[in-house]
Each structure stands twice: as C-alpha cells, then as structure tokens.
Amino acid sequence: MMKKNKVAAIVLAAGQGRRMNSSVPKQYLVLNDKPVLYYALKVFEDSLVDEIVLVTGKNQIDYCKENIVEKYHFQKVVSIVEGGKERYDSVRIGLNAIKNADYVYIHDGARPFVTNCMIEKTYSAVQKEGACVVGVPVKDTIKIADQSDYVVETPRREFVWTVQTPQVFEYQLILNAYEKLSWNKAADVTDDAMVLESMTGHKVKLVMGSYENMKITTPEDLVIAEAFFKCRHKKED
Numbered sequence: 001m002m003k004k005n006k007v008a009a010i011v012l013a014a015g016q017g018r019r020m021n022s023s024v025p026k027q028y029l030v031l032n033d034k035p036v037l038y039y040a041l042k043v044f045e046d047s048l049v050d051e052i053v054l055v056t057g058k059n060q061i062d063y064c065k066e067n068i069v070e071k072y073h074f075q076k077v078v079s080i081v082e083g084g085k086e087r088y089d090s091v092r093i094g095l096n097a098i099k100n101a102d103y104v105y106i107h108d109g110a111r112p113f114v115t116n117c118m119i120e121k122t123y124s125a126v127q128k129e130g131a132c133v134v135g136v137p138v139k140d141t142i143k144i145a146d147q148s149d150y151v152v153e154t155p156r157r158e159f160v161w162t163v164q165t166p167q168v169f170e171y172q173l174i175l176n177a178y179e180k181l182s183w184n185k186a187a188d189v190t191d192d193a194m195v196l197e198s199m200t201g202h203k204v205k206l207v208m209g210s211y212e213n214m215k216i217t218t219p220e221d222l223v224i225a226e227a228f229f230k231c232r233h234k235k236e237d
C-alpha cells in the first residue's frame with residue numbers, strides 16, 4: 001500500500017475498569033498468556049502506523065514501559081503519557097502528545113481483536129472522508145426508551161450499527177473538535193466520532209469491522225475473548 005502521510009495512533013489504557021470489578025486494571029489482566037493491552041499494541045506496531053502514543057493510568061507509566069513496551073519491543077511507542085479522569089480527557093491528552101501527524105487512529109487498549117485489515121480499510125476511508133469509524137450492523141432489534149422504560153421508537157435495523165474502535169480522523173480535524181468541546185457537552189460523549197459530529201458537523205463514514213472486535217468491559221467478556229483465541233489456535237493447527 002502506497003503511503004506518504006504521517007500516521008499516528010493513540011492507544012488508550014488509562015481506564016480504571018470499574019465494570020470489570022478487578023483489583024488489576026483490565027488492560028493488564030492476562031488473556032491467552034499476555035496482557036490484554038499487548039494485543040492492540042502488537043497490531044498497531046506491525047501496521048502502516050508510524051508512531052504510537054500510549055495513554056496509561058496514574059502512576060502506570062513506568063510499569064507499562066518495563067512490562068509492556070520494552071518487554072515486547074514495541075519500537076513505535078514514542079511516548080507514554082498519563083491519561084485523565086474520563087476517556088475523552090485521555091483522548092485529548094493523547095492528541096496533544098502527538099507532535100506531527102496527518103491522520104490519527106484512536107483505539108481502546110481494551111479491544112484486543114483489532115486487525116491489520118481494519119487498519120488498512122480505515123486508512124483508505126479516512127483519506128477520502130476525513131473521518132471514519134469501525135462498526136458492525138446490529139443483529140438485535142433496537143428500541144429507544146423513555147426514562148420510565150417505555151418504548152418510544154424502533155429504528156429500522158438496517159440503519160443501526162454499533163461502533164467500535166479504531167476511530168480514525170484527519171489529525172487537525174479531530175484536534176480542533178476536541179479543543180472546542182466544553183465541559184457541559186463533554187459529559188455526554190461516549191466516542192470520538194461524536195465529538196467531531198457535534199462540534200463540527202463533519203460527516204463520519206462507517207467502515208465494516210468485526211463482531212469479534214469486542215471491548216473487554218465486564219468479567220464474562222474475558223471468557224468470550226479466551227474462547228476467540230482458542231478458536232484461532234484451532235484454525236491454525
């Protein structure tokens with residue numbers, strides 16, 4: 001693939017994993033013999049991305065440097081920075097840590113099943129569209145509810161996707177959007193595309209991801225993720 005642009009990736013690992021309910025933050029839990037965070041870093045390390053900014057939790061920089069970045073020889077990790085209270089704070093810190101980039105990938109360190117194919121597909125899309133996110137069409141029927149749990153709307157399923165990461169943007173575009181984000185709007189933010197949509201109105205293209213590209217969020221997700229790895233090994237045998 002031809003590439004002359006400068007491409008950066010922010011890998012987020014500064015969350016506390018409250019829903020995982022584990023004393024060790026979920027990004028460091030062991031999955032198939034390696035820390036959860038290893039898998040996303042490995043895919044970005046071996047991809048078209050030029051440099052990676054790793055965003056970690058408070059007092060975790062040295063731990064990550066020794067036990068992940070140096071141990072697994074991730075040479076594209078050019079900086080490790082301490083994240084913020086919410087995901088959007090960590091993204092903003094990550095964006096500011098990038099010195100020079102045309103495009104930026106933003107990825108949850110808690111999503112170990114990102115693939116090189118997703119990275120390449122989104123790279124093609126972002127050069128054309130300026131902003132794209134990986135996602136999958138929903139399989140269930142979705143209901144929009146009111147505050148008392150009564151259904152107020154059933155959107156047509158063919159138009160409903162769940163979105164994942166990576167979310168990929170022209171660097172300056174997403175940086176400007178995050179700079180505009182005020183604290184009262186930030187409270188509702190659950191992904192990066194939403195910041196761009198609400199702050200600039202820029203269109204965001206959906207790119208087909210995979211149903212495997214799950215986020216490790218609650219304890220049962222680890223069981224499912226282990227099963228995915230077992231399945232992969234079986235296929236390789």
Ligand SMILES: Nc1ccn([C@@H]2O[C@H](COP(=O)(O)OP(=O)(O)OP(=O)(O)O)[C@@H](O)[C@H]2O)c(=O)n1
Nearest residue numbers: 012013014015016017018019085086090109110
């Ligand atoms: N302040 C935060 C919060 C989240 N994240 C990262 O964003 C990704 C997605 O967030 P989520 O799954 O919500 O992680 P946690 O915040 O750790 O989980 P919880 O909401 O259950 O506490 C994770 O890779 C997480 O480490 C981050 O870098 N900084």
Ligand SMILES: C[C@](O)(CO)[C@H](O)COP(=O)(O)O
Nearest residue numbers: 087108163164165190191215
């Ligand atoms: C960005 C994200 O992974 C897209 O699905 C998700 O919205 C993160 O949400 P979380 O509440 O921080 O897990």
